[in-house]
Amino acid sequence: MAASSPKHTKSKPARHAVKPALPEGTAYGDRADVMRLADDIAQRRNLDAEWVRSTLSKARMLPSVVRAITPPAVGTPKNWALYRSRFVEPIRIRAGVKFWLANQETLARAEAQTGVPASIIVGIIGVETIYGQQLGNYRVIDALTTLALDFPDAHPRKTDRQAYFLSELEAYLSLTQRTGTDPTALRGSYAGAMGWPQFMPSSWVKYGIDFDNDSRVDLFHSQADVIGSVANYFQAFKWKPGMPTHYPVQFEVARLDMPTLMAPDILPTFSPAAMQEKGVILPAAALNHPGPLALVELQNGADAPTYVAGTENFYAITRYNWSSYYAMAVIDLGQAVAQALQAQTGVPK
Template sequence: MAAPAAATAAAVLYASRPDAMALADDLAERRGLDREWVRQAIGQARFLPQIPRLVLPPPPGTPKNWRAYRGRFIDPVRIRAGVRFWDAHADTLARAEREFGVPAEIIVGIIGVETIYGQQMGNFRVMDALTTLAFDFPAAHPRAAERQAFFRRELEQFLSLMDRTGTDPFEPRGSFAGAMGLGQFMPSSWVRHAIDFDGDGRIDLFKSPADAIGSVAQYFRAHNWTPGMPTHFAVRFDAERLKLDELLAPDILPTFTAARMQALGAVLDTDGQAHSGPLALVELQNGTEPPTFVAGTENFYAITRYNWSSYYAMAVIDLGREVTAARAAR
């Protein structure tokens, strides 16, 4: 893994990096791309020194706080924007729900959490962000090798996508991790799941809300969303039977039957007791206050495939519900 110091000079481009040029040649050969075009694209990318810092996890021992996290995404500004977005695209959201089985509420929650309905899609050049993370991913990260390999694959997918669509690779802007559009798709997700939902013959997740809506719904269908299944159920504990360590051992992967959860001291509400699929006990820490717990279904788990965080999934669910309530209140 190359040291970030090799590319820190303000005017130094990746053209000066032998490892970057070697990967460009390999990528071009394997993908059947023009070698000089790939070398120029990677060579003209700039190292962005702030990005390696942004991908580092919080220091060990940093307390998580669901209530604080929720407050970042569930606020009047975002809720009002969600109502406007739903009103403007109600027919498209209804069509996506019919065709893919994903509730409009969840799609609205995703796009709201990700970009406030297109207001904050990121201003990093995706080419710079992906190249920085592909070659200068911070070694201090606990999964540095795995994550750097991931971003090299994303860079490859991005350049292949730019070639197929005839797009200048330095044109798209996105997040510090290279996510793009209203729903913040990584290049591999764009390639696998993005669809033309407005019927104009092209896929545009930046300027077409319809394409973004359909693509988010398609993403969830591909990740095993089950139509009609709740995302989670309320849960309380029977202190005499509670085996919390055993309940939390699988993390958020649905593993337990409703009966087994109850046998281990997690008492479900009436709907949860009747649920026939596997469940997970989801813990949302609240800093120094007691944690919040819910019983997550396979649909809750599906939301975490968009972003691997139970806090994220619950924020998506809650924002969608708040927007639904705000529309109904009118």
């Protein structure tokens, strides 16, 4: 899940009338422009041209990927309560307790080395794949090639997103060639995210670490590597040990300057004092917070939104997936697992 290569939300967007260039499953090897692209990638990435050509010729165009990446229609209401219920639920909590018990020493080591709480690591892996239960069924080569070459015209950010997926395709080819992995064998999400933590290829290269000391990074089979890599990701994005992720808030309606407070979105911008001056009532613990805060809005459909004051650590979680809803789900699931584990073992987490 990088600043330049964010993780992708797992919610399923509404379907649109998208007309892909090729029918389902058509091989890309029949297109001359793809073979020219293969030669270009090989030259820029210092890869064997015949190997890249052969690999891309085996990739297949998947309209289902095109549909999945197309965003919901403008105006589709967001609903935090509904979103949360998909992730903070009994199946994930039970699986999280089992995962935590099986990896207590590794989680403790990762937390000690990086300062990233075990609950955040556990929350990420639970939201992403239910602790390895749902790794994705798309061939990664198909997903990345489809998005690099047939990104939907309906997407409002087609140009930069298509360029992003082309760079991820290149990173994937480089990674599999370097590690001697069959590039047609790996499966992941519709966006090409892989393994228990659903890292994009560039994130695997940048942030994946060998945490079990077997001289390789394996995010499909090594739970130690998964834990260490997630912690390493957040450390790279400047996780601040000991800092809360957010604080509850209330409002002084007469002084509330909502337009100013919401203008930076989720980027921490305001000191506690500045936030209070604009009508936000903070709890005592937040008044001495050492860094900037952001007013985070979580819409609840037709009901009133939920608001929190997000810290720099809340923002760090959104670098894994650029969504405040995602970040809060990670936090809440991790806390729910920790509470269930304490209830089961009697040991605080």
